[in-house]
Amino acid sequence: MAAKRILVIGGGIAGIGFAKAVAEKAGGSAEVTVVTKDPFYMTGPSRPLILTGEQRYERIIRGYEEIGGSGIRFVFGDVTRIDPGERKVYVAETPTRPAVARELGYDYLLVAPGVVYDWGAIEGYAENWWRNANVYEPGRVDVLKKRVWSIKKGRVIVYAPPMPYRCAPAPSETAMAIYTVLKHRGVYGDVEILYIDANQKPQPPVIADVIMSRYEEAGIETILGRRITRVDADAVELDSGERLGYDLLAMLEPNRAPRFIEEAGLGGKWFEVKRPDDPRSPVYDDVYGAGDAAKLPFPKNQEIAYESSLYAANRVLEDLGVGAEPYTVQYAFLGWAYLGNLEGRLETESVQFGLNFATKPPKPSKDPVPRRRYTLDKDRWEQGYLDRLFHKPAETGR
Numbered sequence: 001m002a003a004k005r006i007l008v009i010g011g012g013i014a015g016i017g018f019a020k021a022v023a024e025k026a027g028g029s030a031e032v033t034v035v036t037k038d039p040f041y042m043t044g045p046s047r048p049l050i051l052t053g054e055q056r057y058e059r060i061i062r063g064y065e066e067i068g069g070s071g072i073r074f075v076f077g078d079v080t081r082i083d084p085g086e087r088k089v090y091v092a093e094t095p096t097r098p099a100v101a102r103e104l105g106y107d108y109l110l111v112a113p114g115v116v117y118d119w120g121a122i123e124g125y126a127e128n129w130w131r132n133a134n135v136y137e138p139g140r141v142d143v144l145k146k147r148v149w150s151i152k153k154g155r156v157i158v159y160a161p162p163m164p165y166r167c168a169p170a171p172s173e174t175a176m177a178i179y180t181v182l183k184h185r186g187v188y189g190d191v192e193i194l195y196i197d198a199n200q201k202p203q204p205p206v207i208a209d210v211i212m213s214r215y216e217e218a219g220i221e222t223i224l225g226r227r228i229t230r231v232d233a234d235a236v237e238l239d240s241g242e243r244l245g246y247d248l249l250a251m252l253e254p255n256r257a258p259r260f261i262e263e264a265g266l267g268g269k270w271f272e273v274k275r276p277d278d279p280r281s282p283v284y285d286d287v288y289g290a291g292d293a294a295k296l297p298f299p300k301n302q303e304i305a306y307e308s309s310l311y312a313a314n315r316v317l318e319d320l321g322v323g324a325e326p327y328t329v330q331y332a333f334l335g336w337a338y339l340g341n342l343e344g345r346l347e348t349e350s351v352q353f354g355l356n357f358a359t360k361p362p363k364p365s366k367d368p369v370p371r372r373r374y375t376l377d378k379d380r381w382e383q384g385y386l387d388r389l390f391h392k393p394a395e396t397g398r
């Protein structure tokens with residue numbers, strides 16, 4: 001029997017997790033192709049530490065060459081459209097590699113392109129976007145770092161949009177990383193930090209109390225349950241009408257999945273799935289969603305993205321009838337949130353927390369004391385993921 005064509009949109013945690021999981025167990029029954037827009041991947045979790053100088057780009061960027069060498073095919077290009085009726089995916093060429101195919105067919109499709117930062121509903125953003133910088137994108141992290149290391153007085157505003165957005169604690173991590181640098185530079189006090197959250201509590205709720213007490217100790221002011229609706233040259237406006245001046249703006253825009261998902265009838269703001277453990281489209285049985293782009297009732301983070309990719313892989317493997325043992329998987333994770341350093345040492349401390357969605361109700365856990373060793377644990381976890389997904393076993397251990 002001819003090998004089935006398995007096409008994956010997105011060479012990130014969910015896309016590569018799925019591609020490797022299927023390729024490993026399907027053998028000759030499947031031909032796996034990943035279409036992804038950049039010929040490299042930059043991992044997310046430790047980007048806030050670029051602000052404090054504790055992380056370097058070279059440790060968090062990976063190429064796809066090793067995976068390519070293991071038999072998984074790659075097409076580098078920007079997916080612009082899916083036609084699920086015709087089982088076609090359309091690709092536009094993006095620098096720096098030519099898209100070797102502009103139209104790709106499939107027997108099974110996994111859609112895992114992550115999120116889009118959507119400022120559409122924020123007035124004034126189109127003119128003032130360049131005044132904003134955050135830790136979410138390469139390039140913008142660097143801009144934010146330069147601004148944080150040069151500001152001498154005034155107000156920094158950090159903003160978290162309504163959930164769901166990718167990586168619940170990242171806005172608080174950003175606020176505390178900025179605090180740490182300002183304290184280190186001896187300008188904290190002349191520079192103040194205002195943290196605005198569209199949600200009723202800093203996210204995720206399981207560590208909201210720890211974050212709030214850290215903010216109190218650091219003297220960071222907070223406004224909770226308010227959305228930013230307008231950005232001007234020197235002030236933001238909240239949905240209450242209140243205007244707040246800023247000298248440095250670090251806001252995360254609201255998130256959604258890329259538009260081609262909605263245009264293909266595969267969901268609205270997010271890719272619609274049948275069930276978290278059966279992430280097929282309810283409309284097209286051969287199309288699966290995973291990772292941040294999928295509408296899952298869980299936080300959008302790396303562990304959930306990876307777990308959803310294994311649920312999808314198990315379904316495809318079952319459908320292929322290769323008789324492989326399914327991957328052991330459940331929605332549960334242990335995570336860490338960076339909470340800066342109150343003395344201004346460039347040695348970030350972190351809080352450790354866990355969420356187990358396999359129990360009903362979901363079981364949260366945490367150690368409420370931020371510790372340095374948790375920052376190092378998070379580094380090992382992140383590097384472990386990169387090694388597992390992007391390298392052959394012999395090359396691990398940076």
Ligand SMILES: Cc1cc2nc3c(=O)[nH]c(=O)nc-3n(C[C@H](O)[C@H](O)[C@H](O)COP(=O)(O)OP(=O)(O)OC[C@H]3O[C@@H](n4cnc5c(N)ncnc54)[C@H](O)[C@@H]3O)c2cc1C
Binds near residue numbers: 041079115166170302
């Ligand atoms: C600053 C930051 C901090 C974070 N901190 C944590 C943390 O502490 N803990 C944690 O668990 N998670 C954290 N995350 C979240 C974690 O990185 C994501 O949840 C995870 O990467 C989601 O995996 P994904 O595969 O859905 O998306 P991604 O890993 O983003 O991969 C999506 C891939 O799709 C590609 N793509 C996008 N659009 C297209 C297109 N049109 N055509 C082709 N390819 C496309 C992208 O280039 C990318 O390679 C953080 C993320 C960021 C940005």
